[in-house]
Amino acid sequence: MSSNQRKSFFDLSASGQKKRLKAAQDVPLPGSGSQSSSSRREEDVPDSPVPLSQPHPSSEDQALGHCPRSDELELCPSASSSDEYEIEDENNVEDSSEESSNDDDHDDDIGIREKLRNWASQYKITATALTALLHILTSHICFSSLPLDGRTLCRTPRNINTVEVEPGHYSHIGLKSTLIKLMSGVSHTINTVILHISTDGLPLFKSMPGELWPILGSIKNVCSLSKIVFPIGIYFGKKKPIDCCLFLKEFVEESIDVINNGITIEGRKFQVLIQGIICDTPARSYILGTKSHTGYSSCIRCKQEGIYDKGRMTFPSVNAPPRCHEDFLIQRDLDFQVSESLLVKIPGLDLVKNLPLDYMHAVCLGVVKKLLLTWTSGPVNKCKFPSRLVNQLYSFVLCHNLSAYCSILGFPNTI
Numbered sequence: 001m002s003s004n005q006r007k008s009f010f011d012l013s014a015s016g017q018k019k020r021l022k023a024a025q026d027v028p029l030p031g032s033g034s035q036s037s038s039s040r041r042e043e044d045v046p047d048s049p050v051p052l053s054q055p056h057p058s059s060e061d062q063a064l065g066h067c068p069r070s071d072e073l074e075l076c077p078s079a080s081s082s083d084e085y086e087i088e089d090e091n092n093v094e095d096s097s098e099e100s101s102n103d104d105d106h107d108d109d110i111g112i113r114e115k116l117r118n119w120a121s122q123y124k125i126t127a128t129a130l131t132a133l134l135h136i137l138t139s140h141i142c143f144s145s146l147p148l149d150g151r152t153l154c155r156t157p158r159n160i161n162t163v164e165v166e167p168g169h170y171s172h173i174g175l176k177s178t179l180i181k182l183m184s185g186v187s188h189t190i191n192t193v194i195l196h197i198s199t200d201g202l203p204l205f206k207s208m209p210g211e212l213w214p215i216l217g218s219i220k221n222v223c224s225l226s227k228i229v230f231p232i233g234i235y236f237g238k239k240k241p242i243d244c245c246l247f248l249k250e251f252v253e254e255s256i257d258v259i260n261n262g263i264t265i266e267g268r269k270f271q272v273l274i275q276g277i278i279c280d281t282p283a284r285s286y287i288l289g290t291k292s293h294t295g296y297s298s299c300i301r302c303k304q305e306g307i308y309d310k311g312r313m314t315f316p317s318v319n320a321p322p323r324c325h326e327d328f329l330i331q332r333d334l335d336f337q338v339s340e341s342l343l344v345k346i347p348g349l350d351l352v353k354n355l356p357l358d359y360m361h362a363v364c365l366g367v368v369k370k371l372l373l374t375w376t377s378g379p380v381n382k383c384k385f386p387s388r389l390v391n392q393l394y395s396f397v398l399c400h401n402l403s404a405y406c407s408i409l410g411f412p413n414t415i
Helices: 014-026 037-044 059-064 079-122 127-137 176-183 244-261 281-288 325-330 359-377 387-399
Strands: 051-053 163-165 168-172 192-199 211-219 230-237 263-265 268-278 307-309 312-314
Touching: 163 244, 168 244, 176 211, 176 230, 176 244, 176 263, 211 244, 230 244, 244 268, 244 281
Parallel strands: 192 268
Antiparallel strands: 163 168, 168 230, 192 211, 211 230, 263 268, 307 312
């Protein structure tokens, strides 16, 4: 063999084959352009030179000392690169599955919180009881992400915006926001939302002074919402608000806005109408700025001076001239209207026709109570029923379901 004749690749020793491969890697292939040697090393030259199918070199190749080109050899990919690809794929699968699992856990967490909030609201669970339940649930690993306090779960605000209304404070909850929340998702075909408004004072404690005056509302022309009473504003103080205008200011301002501009719910615009303000007689005279029901010129329906008879104020005339809404606007009768009322600014509200008489006090606790007392304890031989008839009526009331005759709940007292 001549000195310039090159040995075949397969005739070289192991160290010679490594040197030949290294030299071949440093020589650029035709058409490789600006491809770097590192990329050629990764693509064309495997880490292991063991071929899967190794073609035998021809005699011509042996004579010239040429080794087969790297693209003519089907080499087995290296174990290290294969493992690297497999590990990378496994990591990708694990990452994607972990992200999917985290999303599912987050959705489940939101769902269980919403269910607990609805359950606590529906069954009137106290904050103390809800907190105790959360402490039990969070002791299990499945519910470890739940909060420990019921106020956190129900998103109870820490601070409440209040304004000072002597001699207490008033917090306005909102009319428009409550209407949007109640009517969202409710099927209805109405174009106008008809509201009934109510307010009254009630004591909260027996051992200390304090009055609560809520402004409440209800939607009357949506069947599924007609029995829901929602708060609009709440006042609390040692006594009722001294200035009624300050008490009603925010309610009246928001009422004017929603009546003039309407409300938009789920892309649909609705008109708003306050059909009536329902109060008992003392509360009605308070918000209207009129004389109390014990005054001589206190009748809200007609213009007549009352007569004080047997410890009560009476209005015997049935032909007295009626009052009208315009009388409130110009304060025509100063004996009747003693102070200004902001309710006159609410559009479409008639302060005579849209403030009905209180049925509970006027009829149930007024006329009906007086009739029952007259029939059972009145003068003998005039109006009083015989004892036998009274006992029969009492037995009838006890033996029959009162809900079939009226909507009054509770068991009646003895007659």
